[in-house]
Amino acid sequence: MTTVDLRESQRRGTSGAAAPRPRRAVGEALAGWGFVAPALIVVGGLTLFPGIWALVLSFRTWDGFSPPRGVGIQNYRDLAVDPALGGAALHTALYTVLFVPASVLLGLFLAVALNRRIRFIGLYRTAVFVPFVASAAATGILTTYLFSPQFGLVNNVLRVLHLPQQGWLEDGHQAMVVITIMSLWGQAAFTTVIYLAALQDIPGDTIEAARMDGANSRQVFWRVVWPQLGAVTSFVAVYQTLEAVQLFDLVYATTRGGPLDATQTIVYYVWQLAFQRLQFGYGSAVAYALFFVTLVVTIVVTITQRRAGRNP
Template identity: 75%
Template sequence: MVTMAEARAPRRPHEGEDIRRARRGRRSRASAREAAAGWGFVGPALVIVLGLTIFPGIWALVLSFRTWDGFSPPESVGLQNYADLMSDDALRAAVLHTLLYTALFVPASVVLGLFLATALNRRIRFVSLYRTAVFAPFVASAVATGILTTYLFSPQFGLVNNVLRLLHVPPQGWLESRSEALVVIVIMSLWGQAAFTTVIYLAALQDVPLEVIEAATVDGASRWQRFRHVVWPHLLPVTAFVAVYQTIEALQLFDLVFVTTRGGPLDATQTIVFYIWKVAFHKLQFGYGSAIAYGLFLVTLVVTILVTLAQRRAARKDLR
């Protein structure tokens, strides 16, 4: 029971500040415990990821200034490996093949993904089944896609040539033709990767405000006008992301080429990454292969920055 004297006794001037400090200390200790628990869960996976990315990247950078066959001691050569990049005809051909593949694949994947997403962004029967069917090729492994490619486009027993024979059209060489093999790689890449762009665009289309579209409809805008002036501005940031992502994927194409053509016929489908694998693990020139890999990294970084800046500038102009 508090007496009148105790009630009238003045509080210490710093008593309230001490209480607030004690509360802040308890909150900080609780936050520290939560952070420690979080890092305890994330830490092992983070160590593995960094170990599989940072260490190989640093080691490849060191090797790019040396010659090493994997057995004998490495020898320092300075910038010679990077100088050899300029005079390598096989690398130049691989760069041209990769650029041609990128020029065919990236716009086609963006347009096809946008078309499929627009078609699936409707209230129709079995729409969930259609969406699953479109996305299924994306989760298929590159080995499965390569086996399917070989089966479909085999010049002798392929399904595509059998259909052409029924239509009285001369069969094509496909994977055995220098002029057609890269086109087949693009087609099968679209079969697998267009699902990714479709899902991204579908999510973006569902975020477009319906009231804005309805207002445009009331104002008499046609379907194309609604898409051009209402929907498309909302899709520009997504388009920038998709273009950058697909460009990086195109520049790093390896698995589908490895499973189907192994760079043939006559190196017609040899891409940069496949050439890096060939130089490093076939010719055992790990230093030169590392130099090519870092050259590809710099090119990818520059392309990513340029595409992002171009898309942002286009978005600003469109919003104006």
């Protein structure tokens, strides 16, 4: 066999062996899409289609029974003159201001406390995380049990201590504070887990070197540990802000927006518009206005934090 024949046979053998590869790649791709397709259908059916349908409804008026009627941007114009929406936005902003800093600080404090090698540390970490997986209904029942003005545990303790009892959930000035406290009981576990993971990711050699240079515990935290938690703090703050703006379940399970709409948030107001008053068009407009405001705030905060990280 000549050299030319040998090369030709090698070329044919190589091409013949490589021929099934494209078919195999196509088969693997189809198999992968076959596994992913059910989840995509469910996610698309529960998010994409309702989102598009709500956008269409935001330019119409519809009560769920009669044919929809187009109104253009009138629903969005009504947002600026709706006093109930203004009150709901104010309550949501108040809750956000109370909840976000408190959840970040409490989560950081618990993470630092749990970032130690002590006995039963696994049990302590589990106990902190348990409230996060509790349902909103369970949290609402616990809130009523603790802060009911008539038979709540907190007022019973105040009665025993001969201190003035409070209205709590029935007082318009205190109800949102109670909602914030119970939200912290459940949501602070999330920030604790995130901060704890970030703390354990900090090299121990860096901390040990700072201590060998004479830094005390406070100096080690503020000069070594805290600067490395900047990105985590930004993420936690943005995430908790989004959670605060979307507050609904705890309000629904406890106060139903009362007393006198003192705890009515934007999302709860959207639920009232759509499912109590059957104003699906206007409710969709409020929901999309909240979506765009949240999106803009998130983008601005993210860009600001990235620039601050690049230019310390």
